[in-house]
Amino acid sequence: xARCRMKHENGERRSRSxxxxxxxxxxxxxxxPQTPSxxxxxxxxxVAARPDRDLGSPVSWSYEVMMAGVGIRARGALLLGRGAxxxxxxxxxxxxxxxxxxxxxxxxxxxxxxxxxxxxHGLITVTGTNGKTTTSHLISAAARIAGLxxxxxxxxxxxxxxVISTFVxxxxxxxxMPGAADRLGVIELDEAVWPLLLPSLRPRVAxxxxxFRDQLDRYGEVDSVAEGWQRALAAYPFRTTLVLNVDDPSxxxxxxxxxxxxxxxxxxxxVAIALDGAEHASDARFCVCGATYRYDAVYMGHVGIxxxxxxxxxxxxxxxxxxxxxLGTDSTTFELVxxxxxxxxxxxxxxLYSVYNALAAAAGAHALGLPLEATTRALAESGPAFGRQERxxxxxxxxxxxxxxxxxxxxxVIRTLLALPDDxxxxxxxxxGIQDGQDVSWIYDADLERLSGREFRLIVSGDRxxxxxxxxxxxxxxxxxxxxxxxxxLNAAIAATPVGGRIEIVATYTAMIAxxxxxxxxxxxQPYWESTE
Amino acid sequence: MTSVASSGAARSIRVVTLYPEVMDVYADRGxxxxxxxxxxxxxxxxxxxxxxxxxxxxxxxxxxxxGGGQDREQRRIAPDLAAKGSALRAWADSYxxxxxxxxxxQLFGNFYRTGxxxxxxxxxxxxxxxVAPAPGMPRCIGDMLAQSDLxxxxxxxxxxxxxxxxxxxxxxxxxxWVRHGFGNNGDDGTEGAVYREAIGTYLHGSVLPxxxxxxxxxxxAALRHRYGAEASIEAxxxxxxxxxxxxxxxxxxxxGRANS
Numbered sequence: 001x002a003r004c005r006m007k008h009e010n011g012e013r014r015s016r017s018x019x020x021x022x023x024x025x026x027x028x029x030x031x032x033p034q035t036p037s038x039x040x041x042x043x044x045x046x047v048a049a050r051p052d053r054d055l056g057s058p059v060s061w062s063y064e065v066m067m068a069g070v071g072i073r074a075r076g077a078l079l080l081g082r083g084a085x086x087x088x089x090x091x092x093x094x095x096x097x098x099x100x101x102x103x104x105x106x107x108x109x110x111x112x113x114x115x116x117x118x119x120x121h122g123l124i125t126v127t128g129t130n131g132k133t134t135t136s137h138l139i140s141a142a143a144r145i146a147g148l149x150x151x152x153x154x155x156x157x158x159x160x161x162x163v164i165s166t167f168v169x170x171x172x173x174x175x176x177m178p179g180a181a182d183r184l185g186v187i188e189l190d191e192a193v194w195p196l197l198l199p200s201l202r203p204r205v206a207x208x209x210x211x212f213r214d215q216l217d218r219y220g221e222v223d224s225v226a227e228g229w230q231r232a233l234a235a236y237p238f239r240t241t242l243v244l245n246v247d248d249p250s251x252x253x254x255x256x257x258x259x260x261x262x263x264x265x266x267x268x269x270x271v272a273i274a275l276d277g278a279e280h281a282s283d284a285r286f287c288v289c290g291a292t293y294r295y296d297a298v299y300m301g302h303v304g305i306x307x308x309x310x311x312x313x314x315x316x317x318x319x320x321x322x323x324x325x326x327l328g329t330d331s332t333t334f335e336l337v338x339x340x341x342x343x344x345x346x347x348x349x350x351x352l353y354s355v356y357n358a359l360a361a362a363a364g365a366h367a368l369g370l371p372l373e374a375t376t377r378a379l380a381e382s383g384p385a386f387g388r389q390e391r392x393x394x395x396x397x398x399x400x401x402x403x404x405x406x407x408x409x410x411x412x413v414i415r416t417l418l419a420l421p422d423d424x425x426x427x428x429x430x431x432x433g434i435q436d437g438q439d440v441s442w443i444y445d446a447d448l449e450r451l452s453g454r455e456f457r458l459i460v461s462g463d464r465x466x467x468x469x470x471x472x473x474x475x476x477x478x479x480x481x482x483x484x485x486x487x488x489x490l491n492a493a494i495a496a497t498p499v500g501g502r503i504e505i506v507a508t509y510t511a512m513i514a515x516x517x518x519x520x521x522x523x524x525x526q527p528y529w530e531s532t533e
Numbered sequence: 534m535t536s537v538a539s540s541g542a543a544r545s546i547r548v549v550t551l552y553p554e555v556m557d558v559y560a561d562r563g564x565x566x567x568x569x570x571x572x573x574x575x576x577x578x579x580x581x582x583x584x585x586x587x588x589x590x591x592x593x594x595x596x597x598x599x600g601g602g603q604d605r606e607q608r609r610i611a612p613d614l615a616a617k618g619s620a621l622r623a624w625a626d627s628y629x630x631x632x633x634x635x636x637x638x639q640l641f642g643n644f645y646r647t648g649x650x651x652x653x654x655x656x657x658x659x660x661x662x663x664v665a666p667a668p669g670m671p672r673c674i675g676d677m678l679a680q681s682d683l684x685x686x687x688x689x690x691x692x693x694x695x696x697x698x699x700x701x702x703x704x705x706x707x708x709x710w711v712r713h714g715f716g717n718n719g720d721d722g723t724e725g726a727v728y729r730e731a732i733g734t735y736l737h738g739s740v741l742p743x744x745x746x747x748x749x750x751x752x753x754a755a756l757r758h759r760y761g762a763e764a765s766i767e768a769x770x771x772x773x774x775x776x777x778x779x780x781x782x783x784x785x786x787x788x789g790r791a792n793s
Contacts, residue, residue, distance in 0.1 A: 213558060223603050285554060286609070407560075432784065438676070439692040441737045444563030466780035470742055470773040474563070474570045482776070 111175070112200040115167035116185060118177045121148055123185030123201055124364055127194040127229075128209025128251070130409050131357040132158060133385045134349070135209060136188040138361035139368075141382035143184045146374040152186040154386075159193050163201075184368070191225050195232030205367040207243040209360050211250045212301055213445065214406035214437075226250045230257055241367045245360065246316045247303045249293055255316065256288070266356075266363035267318035269337070270325045271297040273352060274304065287313055299352060301408040320363035322355050329419050330391075330400075336376065338366050343376050349389050350419070353412040387512045392519045396499035401516055402506045405436060407445035413506055414450055422455040425497040426504050428472075429462040429486060429511035436508040440467045448475035456504075457496050461489035462511045486514050544764075545578030546755040549591065551599040551637070552610050553583050559694070561600025561634050563739025568596065571748055575766050577756065586613045590620050594629055595755035597621070601635030601695075601737070611653055614640055618656040625658050630754035631731035634740065638725065638733035639663045639697055659726040659733050660702035661717075672696045677714030677736060678785035679724045682707075686747050689724075690781035691736030699735075701726060708732055713789030722792055730754040743781055745774040 116123055121143075126136040140150040153166040166187070171177050189197060191211070198206075211226055233242075234257060242258060245251045246265035255263045274297035285302065287293055291310030298304040307314035323342075325334040332354055333346040347358050358379050365375040384390045392399045404410040417426065432438050452475055460469045460479045469482040480496065483489045493503050505515055550565055565581065572579045582591050586609070602610070614621075621641075625631060633641045642661035644652045648668070666672070672695060679689045689709050698718035701707060708725030709716075716724035716735065725734035732751070734740060741748045749766060756764040 223605055286606070290609075438788075439694065439737065441560040441563070441692055441739060444560035444566065444739045444742070449566075464780060464784075466773075466776040467743065470777035471563075473771075473773040474566050474742055476570075 112164055112167060112197070113202075114175060115171055115177060116201050118180040119151065119183045119185045120181035121184035121368070122204035123187060124205040124207065124368060125187050125189050125194065125198075125201060125203045126207045126209065126360070126364065127189045127191050128207075128245070129191060129212040129214045129406060130412075131209045131353060131360065132188040134354070134357040134388050135207065135360045135364070136186050137385035138358060138378055138382060139207075139364045140186045142361065142365045142370050142374045142378035143186065143368070145377050146370045147182075148184045148370075149179060149182050150184050150186045153188060158188045158190045160197060163187055163189070163197060192228065195228045198232045198236055202238055203240050205241045205243055205364055207360050207364045208245060208251045208254060209356070210245055210248045210301075210303060210408075212406055212408040213442070226253070229254060233258055233261075243360065243363045243367050245303070245356065246318045247299060247305065247356075249287070249302065249306050249315070252316060253288060256313075262367075264320065264363050264367050265316050265318040266320040266359040267315065268299050268325070268352070268355065268359070269318070269321040269323050270334075271305070273325050273327070274298055275300070287311060289313070300412055303356075318359075320359055320366055322359055325352070325355055327352065327416075327419065329416075336362060336379070338362055338372055338375070341372060343372065345376055345379050347379050348383050351389075351412050351416040353409070354389070387507075387516045390516065392523045394503075394519060394523050395494055397494060397497050398502045399519060400502065400504050401512060401519070402504060403509065403512050404506050405508050407442050410443070410446040410448075410506070414447065417456070417504060417506075418450065418454070420456075420502070420504065423498075424456055424502045424504055425459065425493050426456040426506065427459045427461065427489060427493045428468055429489075429505065429507040429515060430460075430464045430468040431462045431508045431511040431514075432464045433510040436510050440464050443468060443471045444474075448472060448477065452476040457493075459483070459489050459493050459496070461486050462508070465489075486511060487518060490515060490518060543576065544756065544760065545580060546572070546595040546752070546759055547580045547582065547591070547593060548596045548598060548755070549582045549584055549594040551584050551597065551614070552586065552602070553600075554585055555606040555610060556602040556637055557600045558603055558606070559601045559635065559737050560739050561598075561637075561737060564598055564600070564632060564634070564741040567739065567741040567748055568598075568752065570742075571745075571752060571771070574769060574771070575752065577752065577766075586610055590617055594624055595758045596751060597624065597629060597631040597633075597731075599631075599633045599637030599641070601637060607636045607640065608653070611640060611655075614656060615654055618658075621656055622658050625728055625731045628730045628754070628758055630751045630758060631658075632741070632751060633658075633731070633733045634737065635693075635695055635735055638735065639695075639699065641731075641733055642699065642726075643702065645697060658731060659728055660704035661699050661726050661733070662702065663697040663699040666696050666698060673698075673715035673719055673735070675714055676781070676785035676789040677716065677724070678712045678782055678789055679709035679714065679716065679736075680712060681709035681747075683709075683727065683732075683750065685750050686744075688778075688782065689734075689736060689740070689744050689747065690778055690785055691734075691738035691740045691743070693735040693737065695735055699726075708734055711792045713785045713791060715790060716792075719790075730758070738781065743774060743777040745771050745778065748774075 124139060126132050136152060140152040143150040151170055153162055157165060187201060241262040241264060242254055243264045244254055245267065247267040285292055287308035289308060289311035291308050293306045293308055296305040305315050319339055321337045323335040323337060328350065330350055331346055331348050332350060334355055336343045336345045347354060362375045387401050387403050390401050402413045404413045430440060432440050448471060458472065458477055458479045459481045460472060461483050463484060465482050465484045469479050472479055481492050483492065497503050507515055548568060553562065569579050584590055639645050640655050641658045642655045642663055643657050644654050644662055646652050646664045648665040674694045677691050677693050681687060681689055693714055700718060701723055706727045707723035708727045711722050711724045725732060753766050
């Protein structure tokens with residue numbers, strides 16, 4: 001039972017780097033928080049209870065936050081931490097392999113700060129439930145086109161360990177980052193980890209995408225994630241520009257407590273694309289005043305043009321927006337508005353959720369002061385991120401991989417699938433690993449009923465194929481095959497699909513990793529678009 | 534209050550879903566979807582009445598469903614639900630079938646005692662009380678496997694995720710006995726509670742789709758409430774449900790907390 005519920009990046013239990021033997025790792029029992037939100041709360045209270053905290057000295061401040069996070073056993077290292085900066089240098093010079101992993105881990109927070117502070121162009125964070133990887137991928141591409149050298153953590157490495165690992169790979173033996181003057185940090189962060197790393201990373205710009213129910217077995221409740229963001233910002237004394245999805249009321253609310261900060265809102269200005277009504281998986285129904293939100297348009301979940309008639313709060317007008325959206329099966333065209341400049345953009349990604357990711361990237365790039373031309377080129381040219389609408393040519397069939405790991409994500413994928421002709425093969429994969437969410441209940445929150453009546457060839461696979469097959473049957477969809485073994489199911493999908501046809505793979509995180517590996521091996525070639533990271 | 538009816542069936546049941554907009558953060562609407570899908574197979578019509586905050590209850594119901602919500606939302610609906618308490622208790626007394634999951638189960642009990650010692654009153658339909666976990670106590674999260682004494686129900690599978698610990702009072706019967714997982718409090722081996730045809734449980738999953746015996750029991754109870762004790766249903770097997778049940782049971786045996 002005593003299993004760590006924190007997502008450990010890509011299942012890596014250890015790293016080659018001496019910095020990465022964090023105490024929270026292999027022996028998780030008792031050290032890891034039960035849920036990140038509870039841990040966040042505890043840390044927040046400890047920090048708040050320190051009247052003498054020195055906000056002007058980010059190194060010691062962040063260090064103590066981190067110390068609070070590693071528990072009682074780490075307390076003994078507090079003294080060491082007073083000289084954290086120097087210790088980090090010593091660690092780097094002395095070849096950290098000689099040091100016990102626990103000590104290295106204790107020193108890592110200081111290392112994060114020391115690295116982040118070197119970035120000549122500062123750092124941008126991207127967080128939220130859905131779209132982190134694609135958005136940071138696009139920001140990174142825009143930065144590269146603008147002539148910067150982005151330092152970007154890879155998909156799935158969005159916890160503390162992954163971020164540290166990203167930095168460690170870039171510094172030399174003295175702890176110095178070569179060429180740091182030209183570098184911009186583009187860091188995707190898990191929504192529950194963002195508050196913990198804010199003080200160390202000190203981002204110039206913080207992008208908040210959305211907040212949907214996701215892996216409730218891991219995060220606890222949706223509300224607690226939003227509270228974690230608010231609390232972290234309230235306790236954070238430094239300047240940071242907030243890039244907020246104004247269509248998501250729980251994200252837009254971050255502006256309320258941050259009147260002194262610069263805020264850049266992004267959103268969709270196209271009521272023609274709205275849904276008929278609220279979707280089932282709608283997670284922000286109540287205004288802070290307690291009344292129920294009203295919607296003039298619902299774009300997805302609880303995201304749309306909202307207002308509160310009781311207290312008068314309403315969706316702010318976005319600075320960066322999309323108008324006249326045309327959704328295709330494989331691409332999307334819209335008018336990108338950035339501070340009154342309008343550019344027609346076609347992105348090689350399907351679905352309204354991709355438009356939101358593009359808007360978030362454009363708003364983030366705008367906040368960073370990147371030229372608009374770099375942004376529009378990045379949107380048009382950079383293609384999908386790892387496993388997010390990546391396409392492969394396999395045995396004459398076009399195979400596309402769609403990641404779906406929570407109800408709203410799956411609803412958006414379903415909307416994308418509805419645009420396809422009926423002769424497509426749909427290979428749906430449900431795993432229940434820690435990174436997928438061990439609880440598969442969420443499939444009942446997604447609107448699979450929308451697919452009923454369509455004649456897709458449906459093949460269901462993954463560790464919990466039987467649960468997914470039942471969910472499909474409840475929705476009136478009859479699978480052609482239920483097969484737990486993903487490789488076998490992929491072969492069946494190929495056999496069932498005529499040459500020239502398409503196979504759409506919808507997968508949870510670990511299932512996506514597994515099948516993407518198979519596709520990469522079998523195609524031998526690069527995917528249609530390779531992630532440039 | 535919104536009402537959706539499916540017509541044309543010889544027999545039909547009326548299902549009341551309580552606060553579906555807020556007490557359904559955890560996919561418990563899968564329970565309603567399962568009732569509808571199963572009733573299609575059984576040739577039973579389903580009229581669904583969604584009762585939200587401020588809505589009046591209809592005069593009659595054959596089956597009542599309520600799911601779990603976030604703490605904040607549970608607090609919002611508690612006063613409204615309390616106002617409906619006597620009507621709900623009267624329904625339960627007259628053998629209306631009910632399924633109250635997680636937060637809904639807690640609200641159907643006597644009260645919920647917060648960490649600060651405040652007691653939030655519940656409906657009192659089940660003689661159970663729930664207390665907030667002591668500081669530092671983890672939530673009860675994980676796969677569950679339990680065994681029910683209720684006729685025809687047998688083995689139950691699902692996933693639980695709750696902070697509150699629920700304890701049965703002298704007039705309460707346990708719904709099931711935990712084999713793997715925490716159940717009511719992680720301590721006494723009980724899971725959920727039963728009063729006549731009303732069932733309270735911590736099982737998500739959603740619980741009804743993958744526990745077809747429980748699903749049929751609730752539908753049968755609803756039919757008997759409507760048409761009298763002679764009502765019956767044809768026991769047809771649902772292979773998808775049985776396979777999903779077995780798969781979830783295997784997972785719970787493998788990684789659910791062992792209950793000794």
